[in-house]
Amino acid sequence: MRGVLGHFRELDSAVDAITELKHARLGDVTVFTPTPRHELEHAVQPPKSPVRMYMLFGGLAGCVFGYWIPIWASNYWPLVVGGKAIGSWIPYTIFGFEVFVLVGALSTVAGLFIHAGVPRLTMMVGYDPRFSRGDYGVWVECPPDRLGSAEALLRKHGAVEVRGER
Amino acid sequence: MATIAYEPRRPNISSANVQLPAVRDYEQVDDDIIATLRPTKAWFLMLMTAVACLALGLGAFLYQLHQGLGVAGYNPPVMWGVYIITFVFWVGIGHAGTLISAILYLFRAGFRTTIYRCAEAMTVFAVMTAGLFPIIHLGRPWKFFWLIPYPNWRLLWPQFKSPLVWDVFAISTYLTISTTFLFVGLIPDIAVLRDRETNPLRRRILAFLSFGWRNTEREWRHFARAYLFLAAVSTPLVLSVHSVVSFDFAMAITPGWHTTIFPPYFVAGAIFSGIGMVFTIIIPIRKWFRLQHYVTINHLDAAAKLCLTTSMIVGCAYLVEFFIAWYGGVQAEQDYFWNRVFGQWWWAAWIMLTCNMILPLTLFSQKLRRNPAWLWILSIFINIGMWFERFVIVVPSLSHEFEPWQWTTYSPTWVDYSILIGSFGWFFMWFLLFVRQLPVVAISETKEIVPPRVRHVHVHTPEDAEDFEPQTGRAH
Numbered sequence: 001m002r003g004v005l006g007h008f009r010e011l012d013s014a015v016d017a018i019t020e021l022k023h024a025r026l027g028d029v030t031v032f033t034p035t036p037r038h039e040l041e042h043a044v045q046p047p048k049s050p051v052r053m054y055m056l057f058g059g060l061a062g063c064v065f066g067y068w069i070p071i072w073a074s075n076y077w078p079l080v081v082g083g084k085a086i087g088s089w090i091p092y093t094i095f096g097f098e099v100f101v102l103v104g105a106l107s108t109v110a111g112l113f114i115h116a117g118v119p120r121l122t123m124m125v126g127y128d129p130r131f132s133r134g135d136y137g138v139w140v141e142c143p144p145d146r147l148g149s150a151e152a153l154l155r156k157h158g159a160v161e162v163r164g165e166r
Numbered sequence: 167m168a169t170i171a172y173e174p175r176r177p178n179i180s181s182a183n184v185q186l187p188a189v190r191d192y193e194q195v196d197d198d199i200i201a202t203l204r205p206t207k208a209w210f211l212m213l214m215t216a217v218a219c220l221a222l223g224l225g226a227f228l229y230q231l232h233q234g235l236g237v238a239g240y241n242p243p244v245m246w247g248v249y250i251i252t253f254v255f256w257v258g259i260g261h262a263g264t265l266i267s268a269i270l271y272l273f274r275a276g277f278r279t280t281i282y283r284c285a286e287a288m289t290v291f292a293v294m295t296a297g298l299f300p301i302i303h304l305g306r307p308w309k310f311f312w313l314i315p316y317p318n319w320r321l322l323w324p325q326f327k328s329p330l331v332w333d334v335f336a337i338s339t340y341l342t343i344s345t346t347f348l349f350v351g352l353i354p355d356i357a358v359l360r361d362r363e364t365n366p367l368r369r370r371i372l373a374f375l376s377f378g379w380r381n382t383e384r385e386w387r388h389f390a391r392a393y394l395f396l397a398a399v400s401t402p403l404v405l406s407v408h409s410v411v412s413f414d415f416a417m418a419i420t421p422g423w424h425t426t427i428f429p430p431y432f433v434a435g436a437i438f439s440g441i442g443m444v445f446t447i448i449i450p451i452r453k454w455f456r457l458q459h460y461v462t463i464n465h466l467d468a469a470a471k472l473c474l475t476t477s478m479i480v481g482c483a484y485l486v487e488f489f490i491a492w493y494g495g496v497q498a499e500q501d502y503f504w505n506r507v508f509g510q511w512w513w514a515a516w517i518m519l520t521c522n523m524i525l526p527l528t529l530f531s532q533k534l535r536r537n538p539a540w541l542w543i544l545s546i547f548i549n550i551g552m553w554f555e556r557f558v559i560v561v562p563s564l565s566h567e568f569e570p571w572q573w574t575t576y577s578p579t580w581v582d583y584s585i586l587i588g589s590f591g592w593f594f595m596w597f598l599l600f601v602r603q604l605p606v607v608a609i610s611e612t613k614e615i616v617p618p619r620v621r622h623v624h625v626h627t628p629e630d631a632e633d634f635e636p637q638t639g640r641a642h
Binding site: 009010011012013030031032033034035036037040041044046049051052055059069070073074076077079088091092094095097098099101102104105106108109111112113115116117118119120121122127129131132133134158 | 191192193196315321322323324325326327332335336339342343346347350353354357358360361362377378379380381382383384385386387388389390391392395396398399400402403406410610611613614618619620621622
């Protein structure tokens, strides 16, 4: 798909451009920003991140595994002490908790990678090293007949550089 | 048209202001922090010193392997000594990193932004150091993996009711999560380094380590959510790890150990010692790397208040221990505490009380809280005091148990001291290598507290507008 990239020096210019691009429905908008800004998030209006579900289900799976291992091992090789439970859930809560945290956190990172699309071997079209420094980029992916409108809109809002890419 | 509102900011006066008045824009953040990555002669000198200390410790450990544990200063029944003391000391140091990066993140404490990377790296290297000591303490250290539950030919499993196995799980989970937390936070900063790097080989390495991070809004959105949840699970993890370490002691029916106050007492002590080490590291770094306008006096002031608070919690725990011994009415406990403070181990107990309870009270003075030289000197006292706290917990209890005929003494040998020095060498070697390869101040998060460049500035009050510079969003 072809598209057009607008390069902005100021945050509010980028926000204005994104708001109007979304309103005009010219195409999919991707924003590059050196640091997360709530102004951009409000303009883009993205869906909620599902990463929290990875924490929930990963953590629950870890917790179950963390309890299961010592209970299973205690029953498999019982160390019988008079009047004491062979599989004692109170000390095993330590394993349940630790493995909950371990698997939950690692699942969260996996969720981040899956949904953010990293790791990736090649840089995406339109990426410019200046976007990690201090500038903002707005990449609009649209059919050829709308490229001109998108370019005009980006220039109107103060893009210092506009270029077409494919 | 979007108008972005900013409060005019005041200069770096004594206040709770944790913003960075001397940082103009995002580009300056990149330039200043990337400049810290250039090696200097002083850095090489310190690295060589750290490696020399490590070599000394390694030599002593090899000697101990050859000769056996008898060359360490163990004197039955004092069979826990410098190695266990140093293990607890380093685990404690490792707690401040996650406290600063996770707990203060959840509390939205702004002063953490410029110091948390340093504290996180310190955590990872401190836990790496701590993990060595239970292994050094083993008679046959090459069998350490027997503590890990894995399917094996003899169908043997560890004793899951043993606090030592709890330790294995707690410490290894903590190391994994701390490392993950550090690395995930580093990804956007490595991308910044990648984009600024001119050396093609280094650029390729950084491109690999940054996982192709592109700073898209989508990446940041998932990143922020993942970071929040990592912080949320790291918070109880911090509290659990040192609680589990305290169970190593509290589960034993030994005077001075068998008490329910140990988990909160250990956690508070760990955070206190960790903040001490943060001061020990961050104050020279801000001076040598000229980062005074990032790690400002206001940041140090806020961290010093945290240090004072934890010191008072620790001091309270010390006093409550005495109260429990008196109120519990157990003769062995009372004798033990008397022996600890006025008997055989008075010198160690008073070093602990002076360094951890008395000297930190100077932080009630705002002038001293805002004096980096004093904070650094105090941090050294805190490090010493916290090592002695663990000495006072471990040695006096074992040397003064129930049976008077068992009462004995303990003197560490040169092997103990050499391995202790080696642990500092190991820790600082990794830390020094880190500060030369990766940013010691978080670039992306620092940018979050620097006002972005905007075309149209809206200020809150008309009188503020007179003193406002529209191009930079900054007060004159």
